[in-house]
Amino acid sequence: MRLFIAEKPSLGRAIAEGLGNGKKYEGYITCGNDTVTWCFGHLLELANPDHYDPALKKWDAKALPIIPDEWKLLPRKGVAKQLNAIKKLLKKADVVVNAGDPDREGQLLVDEVLKHFNYSGDTQRIWLASLDEKSVATALSSLKNNKDYATLSQAALARSRADWLTGINATRAMTLLGRSKGMQGVLSLGRVQTPTLNLIVTRDRTIASFKPQKYAVVQAALNHEKGSFKAQLQPSEDMTGLDEEGRLIDTAKAEAITKEATNQTGTIVEATSQKKTIHPPLPHCLSSLQKAASAKFGMSAKEVLDIAQRLYEKKLTTYPRSDCRYLPEEQFDDATRILKALSSTPVFKAANPELKSKAWNTKKITAHHGIIPTGQTPANLPAEEAKLFELISTTYALQFHLPRTYEAKKIVSEIAGYLWSTTGQTTLETGWMKFDKQPEEQPLPAVEKDDAVSCVESKVELKQTKPPAKFTEGTLIMAMASIHRFIDDAEAKKTLKENEGIGTEATRAGIIETLKQRGYIKADKKNLVSTELGQNIIALTPEQLKDPITTALWESRLSAIAAGTEQFDTFMSDQVHLLPTLITPITESAGTGLQGHSCPECGKALRRLPSKKDKDKFFWACFEHDKPVFLPDVKRKPGTKQPKQQLPQAPCPEEGCDKMMRRFESKKHKGKFFWVCENKEHPLRSDDGGRPGMDFRR
Template sequence: MEVYIAEKPSLARAIAEGLGVRGKEDGYIVCNGDRVVTWCFGHILQDCMPEDYDPAWKDWHSLPIIPQGWQLKPDESAKKQLMTIGALLQKADAVVHAGDPDREGQAIVDEVLEHFGWHGQTRRLWLASLDALSVQKALGGMKDNGGYAHLRDAAIARRRADWLIGINMTRALTNLGRDCGHAGKLSAGRVQSAVLNLVVARDRERAAFKPQDYIVLQASFSVDGGAFLARFRPGDTQSGLDAEGRLVDMAAAEAVMASVRGQNGRVITLAKTPKQQSAPLPFNLSALQKAASAALNMTAKDVLQAAQSLYEKKLTTYPRTDCRYLPVEQLGDAARILGALASVSGLEYAAKGADAARKSGAWDTGKVTAHHAIIPTGEMPNILTEKERAIYLMIARAYIMQFYGPLRYETQKLTAEVAKTLWDASGRLTLDPGWTVVGRDEEEDEKEEEQALPAVSQGDAVTCAEVEPLKKKTSPPARWTEGTLIEAMANIHRFVLDAQAKTVLKENEGIGTEATRADALEKLKEAGYIKADGKALVSTRLGGQVADILPASLKDPVTTAQWERRLTDIAAGKDGLDEFVDALAAEVPKLLASLGDAKIQVDSKLFPCPACGKPLFRRTKEREVYWECRRNDLHPDGKTVFLPDDRGRPLDRNTDIDCPDCGKAKLQRFKGRRADGSNYDFFKCPACAATFSNQNGTPVRREKRERTLSEHVCPDCGKPLAVRDGVSKSGRAWTRFDCTGFPACKKSWWGKDGAPDFTSPAGKK
């Protein structure tokens, strides 16, 4: 029997349909030719946590944490499926590895095979798209899985690196935060720390920016063939300019306006240049996330989820790709895909007008990496969510554009001279809209529409009809958005000055991967380091403090990119898994030491723990507020301190009241809860354990009321009822009958006229 192991159920179903389904069982699909297809649920095996290696590592102060012999454990939610895979492997003669076509997908299935000790024949199914044609092509081109061992090692190296940095630095930062009264977890990671530094640096640059006022003079000129707008170009001797050559003096501006208004001049230079612009390339994930952020205000996470859902529905190809090119071998399938898109609402005219025989620059097999660009498969969309439909249309339009001609236009520039002053005008004339009939380039912001200049020639006379001053301000750098941050992560070399580092970063395509960049942004938001402000992402006060505390090497994109480069070398067999992890493990103590005695300022008022003096943390659980301190290593009894909330502050147990019974100690204050859910205060002596009610700060002995059996029995279980009398705080006497059928029956009833009133339950005892 041949067992196919897919990374997820959707992939398994597509493979099974390609093989021919004979029947379905719990956890696998039976196919033709004595073959079965089973599946994982992503990372069905996960890295062990520190306490799995050593119980002492459960304490967050146990640092550094560097495992000697890495281990995996089954995901609790997937144990049943893992057992199913194991049972199938016991019967297998051969295995087909059908993980996703990337290093993570390689590792996921490889580790399952290693978990069960499988050493038999294994082939690799490399499937980038779930449509039927792609499945059949992939099934016919399988290779030996052993050739992908280095790819698996790169995934494992990346995961262990993230584990070492994430676990150690997150615990260290969180400990610093707790020492200063911050209750939440402060996370750190190799990608998110570099991104946080980008956001913080941009926000500080904006905060320090001082806008400068300046003036732009715009004139309206008339010629025989029409009119046009032009702007004043200050000369070297022009008065009223700042150091940047901007006109800043209004008196000088008014003098220029007065000198040209109503005056005649002539065109002294004229240039018309024909140009053309090819269709933008199809999307990779980063480009899609940037475009959707700008056009639809969607988060990077939402875009990835929508694209992944479309892939699993077989409507589009693999989404986690970094490539924007397509293999020439798939050009022959264009007519079928365009024909299908012509039936999709919103795409009819664009798809029908496309020329399937046209070959754009996107078709270049030599530039295709592990996965080609995201394109439609030609399968017909059925029921889609609003976000899925929006992303599908963006992907489809980008594909359709490849089958239209280029945008052809003419750029026009002229300079007019009037009263010894120069005025520049530019224009653009569209000659053939080409691919723009399908839609604009989604990756670009809307641009101001350029004027088309009238028909003029060099030397033609012009008249300045009117001129006006446009008051401008210099602008700070733009705030980050999800889309621009994703693009910055992919093109981080643009933010590095060192020439050699620029080359390294560009070759390795930035920091993070197509699959992890959105997750890095989500982690920063969850930690409270950044937040959304409209479309923008801005840093918080906490984010700025953490960015200052983090070691420079962890924030430096060059360092992070170098890690990525080593991972690429591992995948190519040029570097070793153990060498990479060992080198990083040696750096962990240095990173921890760099934190020193850093402080984090919190906004809330601090209250000291009565056991260790460190700030208490305010917690909320099921609307119940309490205060705690988990620094057990500093507590005399080694236990966590819990204190109830007392009107917004931790309850102070200490009092100056001597115990009325023994006189040996001061009473301590406690809070209790009644059966009806209400709270009450009481005192307890730590010496003799006597308890007292708290009557407006005065201890009052809590008398024990004896229960006596009555002649009445419980209507539910038939056991005798015990009777108890008492007096409420308001002075009203009460009687209660309690069932003695403990523990099976715990019911009580209020008394009335000396008998239990079974219509008036008193609740549980």
């Protein structure tokens, strides 16, 4: 029997349809001599620290860093039944086919199940970039040896263990430090989430501290014998009144220039013309799709990923977690079929399947290719799925339209001793841009160098510098993918430009959701902004943990492991050696340790917590006892525990009662008192000069 183990049920069903003659059973489908079963994503997960040592259930700075001697995987909750089904099927299998998703995580999640059951038999690999009938048939006829993909599995395992080491240790250290400073709850840090949070916090701080700067733009209306055109002052480097960006901030100087130039004649010192081409935008990868859908539809990164996954499972589009925007030349012949199947809109009707855009380049294909339609005709799609499908398919159709070509002109004139610059363009071929927003044109007269020109009018337009825009989910995804743009170090910028950034196509949306769920960021209309908690986390985090260079270089090394150019053991050894460097700055930042303010009864760390009854009030607590210790908050420090006030007591006057009565003050009427007997069946009594008085019933 040949056993296919798919990443998820939907993938298993697609394979079973491709094999044919399927009979469904609980947890698997038989197809003649083949059987298809499936996982639910990762069925196994790395064990928690207390599984290695029960003492580690208690969070203690002295136990850090926690580094397992031998890593353990445990079944996730709720998967025992499916794991058992796979175990039984493995015993009958002659050949196993790893049918994980076509990426390193998909490779690992099946490989780790095989290792969990000590399966060492013949194993093959099926690589499915799309689930339509033709793609499945092609993939089934070209199975590979699973060993060829071992480095992918190693890269995913290295990512998983590195995340565990950083996340577990840094989170425990930061949480303990937070408690010492009166912060509550788990304060989570992560290899990717913390640099991502730092991007948002840094942007918010830049916006908050931004001071607008006014500057002047000097414009002129120029006449030439062959026509008039507009020009703008081009400040020279030695001009006074400029800021460090070369903007003219001296408005008096700007007004003086307008007066000097108006009604003056000058000369054209430069006149150039160049034919330029704008090619169609490349097919989408997941990041570009998330950015486009965020801008156009206001979709969150997670929504885009989820919808793209559904389109993939409905066999309408190719694999969504792609980091590549190019297409294999071998698939170019499919264009006629795909364009014909989706020919209901103008962009498809006008497409020419014989045109070959720059997107067709097999040499630039990674593990995946751009996200494109499969040629299956969609029917009755929900609104959000229809929007995303149109975005994906339209970008594909644009590959079969001519590029936009235009003539770009530049004129530089000299008038009154100043240079004035003019640019314009004239469309030669609209091409694919007939289906996009048309650029504004400024036709310019045919002028030549040394021609005479005159200034008939000049004026000053005052403008103001603007702060950088707040992140949206789309722009944050692109920032994570293009992290080199946020790095000042030239060498690091060069290295990171050649690599993936921080996170992967598959994980970036989840990172943003995690930051939201933990209260570190929040959505402000379409924007993402950091919360006070998120800002405090970054303020307490050592530079190396929040620096995107650290994480981006790790991602680069993970890619190298997948490519077989770096060793798994070398990477993991470096992670272990680096860990104390990451954790120590946190554990030492509390000065004398992480205890902060100690409990007067046991010496453990006290926690500063908000009062549920009184807004903006706090108290200190220790929960290391059967009865928690509570202390008042005095100027953000624990005060002295106040002894319980002893209530006045007196013997109960009820006949035959040997209990005591206690004197209480009325909550409704201040200054009035009443007496309560220890025997709750006895009536309340009024206060008579500090002694129990009349029964309230009389």
